[in-house]
Amino acid sequence: MGTSAIAARPLSVRLHSPRASALDGSGAAVEIAQLRKTYGSLVAVDDVSFTVAQGEIFGILGPNGAGKTTTVECAVGLRTPDSGTVRLLGLDPQTDRDEVHQIVGVQLQSSAQPDKLTVSEILDMYRSFYREPADVTELTEVLGLASKRDDFYKSLSGGQRQRLSVALALIGRPKIAVLDEMTTGLDPQARRDAWALIEGIRARGVTVLLVTHFMEEAERLCDRVALVDHGRVVALGSPASLAAQASGGKTVRFLPSASFDDRVLTDLPEVSHVERRGQHVVVTGSGELVNAVLFALAGVSVEAREVQLGSSNLDDAFLRFTGEDSSASKEN
Amino acid sequence: MTTLSLSLPTAPKRAAFGKIVQNEARLALRRPARQLGSIAIPLVLVVLFGKLGTFHQAVPGAGGLTLFDAYVPVLMVFSLAMLALMGLPMPLASYRELGVLRRLSTTPVPPSWVLAAQGIVQLCVALATIAIVLTASIAAFGERAPVSPTGLAASIVLAIAGLFPIGLVIAAAARTAGGANVLGRVAFFPLMFFAGLWLPRALMPPALLDISNFTPLGAAVQAIQASMLQGFPPVAPLLVLAGYAVLFSYLARRFFRWE
Numbered sequence A: 001m002g003t004s005a006i007a008a009r010p011l012s013v014r015l016h017s018p019r020a021s022a023l024d025g026s027g028a029a030v031e032i033a034q035l036r037k038t039y040g041s042l043v044a045v046d047d048v049s050f051t052v053a054q055g056e057i058f059g060i061l062g063p064n065g066a067g068k069t070t071t072v073e074c075a076v077g078l079r080t081p082d083s084g085t086v087r088l089l090g091l092d093p094q095t096d097r098d099e100v101h102q103i104v105g106v107q108l109q110s111s112a113q114p115d116k117l118t119v120s121e122i123l124d125m126y127r128s129f130y131r132e133p134a135d136v137t138e139l140t141e142v143l144g145l146a147s148k149r150d151d152f153y154k155s156l157s158g159g160q161r162q163r164l165s166v167a168l169a170l171i172g173r174p175k176i177a178v179l180d181e182m183t184t185g186l187d188p189q190a191r192r193d194a195w196a197l198i199e200g201i202r203a204r205g206v207t208v209l210l211v212t213h214f215m216e217e218a219e220r221l222c223d224r225v226a227l228v229d230h231g232r233v234v235a236l237g238s239p240a241s242l243a244a245q246a247s248g249g250k251t252v253r254f255l256p257s258a259s260f261d262d263r264v265l266t267d268l269p270e271v272s273h274v275e276r277r278g279q280h281v282v283v284t285g286s287g288e289l290v291n292a293v294l295f296a297l298a299g300v301s302v303e304a305r306e307v308q309l310g311s312s313n314l315d316d317a318f319l320r321f322t323g324e325d326s327s328a329s330k331e332n
Numbered sequence B: 001m002t003t004l005s006l007s008l009p010t011a012p013k014r015a016a017f018g019k020i021v022q023n024e025a026r027l028a029l030r031r032p033a034r035q036l037g038s039i040a041i042p043l044v045l046v047v048l049f050g051k052l053g054t055f056h057q058a059v060p061g062a063g064g065l066t067l068f069d070a071y072v073p074v075l076m077v078f079s080l081a082m083l084a085l086m087g088l089p090m091p092l093a094s095y096r097e098l099g100v101l102r103r104l105s106t107t108p109v110p111p112s113w114v115l116a117a118q119g120i121v122q123l124c125v126a127l128a129t130i131a132i133v134l135t136a137s138i139a140a141f142g143e144r145a146p147v148s149p150t151g152l153a154a155s156i157v158l159a160i161a162g163l164f165p166i167g168l169v170i171a172a173a174a175r176t177a178g179g180a181n182v183l184g185r186v187a188f189f190p191l192m193f194f195a196g197l198w199l200p201r202a203l204m205p206p207a208l209l210d211i212s213n214f215t216p217l218g219a220a221v222q223a224i225q226a227s228m229l230q231g232f233p234p235v236a237p238l239l240v241l242a243g244y245a246v247l248f249s250y251l252a253r254r255f256f257r258w259e
Helices: A018-022 A066-077 A096-104 A119-127 A135-142 A158-170 A188-203 A215-221 A239-245 A289-299 A313-323 B011-030 B032-051 B065-087 B087-098 B100-104 B110-141 B149-173 B178-197 B205-212 B218-229 B235-255
Strands: A028-039 A041-051 A059-062 A083-088 A104-107 A177-179 A207-212 A224-229 A230-236 A249-256 A270-279 A280-285 A304-311
Touching: A028 A066, A028 A207, A028 B100, A041 A066, A041 A083, A041 A207, A041 A224, A059 A066, A059 A188, A059 A215, A066 A083, A066 A177, A066 A207, A083 A289, A096 A104, A119 A135, A119 A158, A119 B011, A135 A158, A158 A177, A158 A188, A188 A207, A188 A215, A207 A215, A215 A313, A215 B032, A224 A239, A230 A239, A230 A313, A239 A313, A249 A289, A270 A289, A280 A289, A289 A304, A304 B065, B011 B032, B011 B110, B032 B065, B032 B110, B065 B087, B065 B110, B065 B149, B065 B178, B065 B218, B087 B100, B087 B149, B087 B178, B100 B110, B110 B149, B149 B178, B149 B218, B149 B235, B178 B205, B178 B218, B205 B218, B218 B235
Parallel strands: A041 A230, A059 A207, A059 A224, A104 A177, A177 A207
Antiparallel strands: A028 A041, A028 A083, A224 A230, A249 A280, A249 A304, A270 A280
């Protein structure tokens, strides 16, 4: 239950942005307040508010059709909200369009490039749009596209296209990077590479707004997440705190060596719930749950075998807050 | 943002516009098949018609006009029409389909610049084709130099102004590149009929000629032919072309979507 993400964390240093502390205290990177956007009778975004600090990796999480992409599209000025405010480093994407586009790099869902342009031709063109662009050679090296510079877009793999798309989001040296479903459709290795990449982006002092429906991704990368459902923020906080809010806490699962009365465990103050799953017993509770359970079992001469510990994770939070199984929405 | 507005690049962004034009030119060169029709067909026809003796005999009751005289303006208009009605809307619709225009909307550069860049590239191809057709017909097949070069230039400029916005409206009406291609063809063939590709205007019955006069390609041929043989063209065809330019620019502005 959600422990692999921690084990897989690489040794790369997670630098917090020096810029974040250098700028004035109020300087949130992204401020969205009471955002609302409808398409005819369809309410895409009902009421969304959140603030992202500079240097943060902030995740917008939710089932398909929850309003994640519309929120982001309003945030970067692609759509005009019906009501509510959006500020990016204090700028309004509707009225300060030019300036916002200079400081925000966007990676859009399903946005392709012409087949018969090479990687460096595309990058070179986008580079010319910005005041202080990044270096194409350096960027392609960082993103593992150096050997593909002279290849046509047509010949790139899905992962390479995705990395080019990220490169285009970063070519203008943005202060805020908005990445919409950047790992959807990638194989597991490419996805892990992309995660390392996002951590690398943050290490450069860039604030990252990440839209995803992968729990593991949010748990692994995000400092804080907003769980969005039916156009509203239903929960907001760090992945760990959301997970803690989501359930009664810890679980112990074991195979008893002999039969015993459930009351042996339900009488314990640490235990809130006991459930039999086949021959296994799953105990939910808090505090020193494992010790208490094992001690009580020893008292009735029952040995616990195949003991597994679990703690609730973002998946549980997702389920709890949206009433939807996140694994059901993992594949579009 | 959702309506079409063309703004001219300012000095600091001229480099960016240059890069866009450069990439559009590369794309045009790398997909030669798309350009081939609009260049090759008029060239092949001008050579073919030029070699045919019958095309150099006067058409009865047309004041000494030969079939070849009648076809040179049609072939000049052919490349313009092909580029405006198919060459322009197809890549544009495909850019919209791919999300290229949407992606550009998030950069400091407006997506309309891609439109302008594509227009410029297409225009260069069209003007080059017109120049070759004109030169070949004069140098190799004894066509007279245009009586009114100014009139010819004005006619071509107005024809471009009238035709390109029609291409934009096609790109606006079509959802996909494939749809733009179909709509472009549907517009192209009847318009070329009225331009006189199958039945030269000199041979059209009066009723047909009246209709032809009010179609964009018919008016363009009328104006170009007058400039070639008589002098500065009459006002009527120029007004027709200007009318199409105004009407379709308005429609393109009103209905073109970037995504």
